[in-house]
Amino acid sequence: MEETKSRFRRICVFCGSSSGNKTTYHDAALQLAHQLVERKIDLVYGGGSVGLMGLISQAVHDGGRHVLGIIPKSLATREITGESIGEVITVSTMHQRKAEMGRQADAFIALPGGYGTFEELLEVITWSQLGIHTKPVGLLNVDGFYDSLLTFIDKAVDEGFVSSTARRIIVSAPTAPQLLQLLEEYVPKHDDFVSKMVWDDITEAPTSECDSC
Numbered sequence: 001m002e003e004t005k006s007r008f009r010r011i012c013v014f015c016g017s018s019s020g021n022k023t024t025y026h027d028a029a030l031q032l033a034h035q036l037v038e039r040k041i042d043l044v045y046g047g048g049s050v051g052l053m054g055l056i057s058q059a060v061h062d063g064g065r066h067v068l069g070i071i072p073k074s075l076a077t078r079e080i081t082g083e084s085i086g087e088v089i090t091v092s093t094m095h096q097r098k099a100e101m102g103r104q105a106d107a108f109i110a111l112p113g114g115y116g117t118f119e120e121l122l123e124v125i126t127w128s129q130l131g132i133h134t135k136p137v138g139l140l141n142v143d144g145f146y147d148s149l150l151t152f153i154d155k156a157v158d159e160g161f162v163s164s165t166a167r168r169i170i171v172s173a174p175t176a177p178q179l180l181q182l183l184e185e186y187v188p189k190h191d192d193f194v195s196k197m198v199w200d201d202i203t204e205a206p207t208s209e210c211d212s213c
Contacts, residue, residue, distance in 0.1 A: 005039070005040075006039040006040065006041050006180075006184065007106070007184055008039075008041050008106040008107050008183075008184075009041065009042060009106055010041065010042045010043070010044050010066075010068070010104060010105050010106055011036060011041050011042075011043065011044065011105055011106065011107045011108070011109055012043075012044040012045065012101045012102065012104065012105030012107070012108045012109070012124075013032065013043060013044070013045050013056055013108075013109050013110075013111060014045075014046070014108065014109070014110040014111065014113060014116075014117045014120040014121055015029065015045070015051070015052040015053055015056065015110070015111035015112065015113045015117060016051045016052045016053070016111070016112060016113035016114055016116075016117055017046075017048065017050050017051040017052075017053055017113075017114075017116070018050075018051040018052070018113075018114065019051050019052055019055070020052070020112055022142075022143065024142055024143050025052060025111070025112050025142055025143075025145075026052075026055060028111060028112075028140055028142040028175075028176065029052045029055045029056045029059075029111055030055065030056070030059055031175065031176045031177075032056060032109065032111065032140060032176040033055075033056045033059030033060045033063065034059065034063070034176075035176045035177060035180055036060050036063075036065060037059075037060060037063030037064065037065050039180065040065070041065065042060075042065050042066040042067070042068065043056065043057060043060040043061075043065060043066070043067045043068065043086075044068045044070065044101055044104045044105045045057055045067070045068075045069055045070075045101075046069065046070060046071060046097065046101070046116075046120075047069030047070060047071030047075070047084050047088060048069065048071065048075070048084060049084065049085055052111055052112070052113065054085070056111070057069065057085040057086065058085055061085050061086050066086065066087065067085050067086030067087065068086060068087045068088075068089065068104060069084050069085065069086060069087070069088045069089070070088075070089045070091060070097050070100045070101045070104070071084070071088060071089075071090060071091070071097065072090070072091055072092065072093060072094055072096070072097050073090055073091070073092060098120055098123055098124075101120070102124055102127065102133065102135075105135065106135060107135050107136040107137070107138065107183050107186075108121070108124050108135060108136070108137045108138065109138045109139075109140055109179065109183075110137075110138070110139050110140065110146075111140050111142070112140075112142055112145040112146075118149075121137070121139075124137055125137055125169050125170060128169045128188070128190075129166045129169060129190070129191075131190055134188035134190075136171060136183040136186035136188075137169055137170055137171065138170075138171045138172065138173070138179045138180075138182065138183050139170060139171070139172035139173075139179075140172075140173070140174075140175075140176060140179050141172045141173065141174050142174065143174075144174075146172060150170070150172060153167060153170065154167070163191050165189055165190065165191050166191065168189065169188075171183060171186055
């Protein structure tokens with residue numbers, strides 16, 4: 001198989017700790033994992049081995065790519081998240097988790113998920129809007145899962161709460177190959193005013209351990 005080169009070393013994937021009710025979510029997670037392996041891209045994710053998180057992390061790990069899980073100490077129990085896969089960075093708070101995931105990754109992809117996935121997604125979008133990073137942000141819009149969210153954001157644009165420039169931060173596609181191609185082609189553009197914040201303003205030093213990376 002011919003190798004596909006990528007501009008990204010690591011992509012952070014936000015996704016559910018549940019598997020959802022449709023097999024298409026399962027299939028999409030595996031397709032994304034296989035695309036990461038084929039393109040020689042490592043995975044950053046929220047740690048654990050349950051739901052879609054466990055599915056994609058195990059598949060990327062089995063494919064020979066590095067897997068980095070970021071998890072707060074309070075969630076780092078087998079009863080909550082299962083057995084961690086690959087390297088694990090333990091942090092103190094949920095905010096530190098998001099900040100470290102963001103710092104480690106070159107791009108972001110959200111699979112279907114719940115409140116945690118939505119919150120992580122919207123925070124990295126906001127960080128991009130503020131000029132803290134210029135990394136691509138993608139929605140893997142499986143079976144139209146994110147259609148309502150995109151419609152809601154378009155409404156915010158129409159009502160003057162989100163600029164048309166900030167709307168273009170979000171890239172979406174129904175399949176992993178299509179989405180990754182769009183992320184590869186993404187060119188950041190910001191509004192005239194952005195903050196002067198940098199990653200150091202939102203991150204704190206974590207502790208790291210690696211058990212059978």
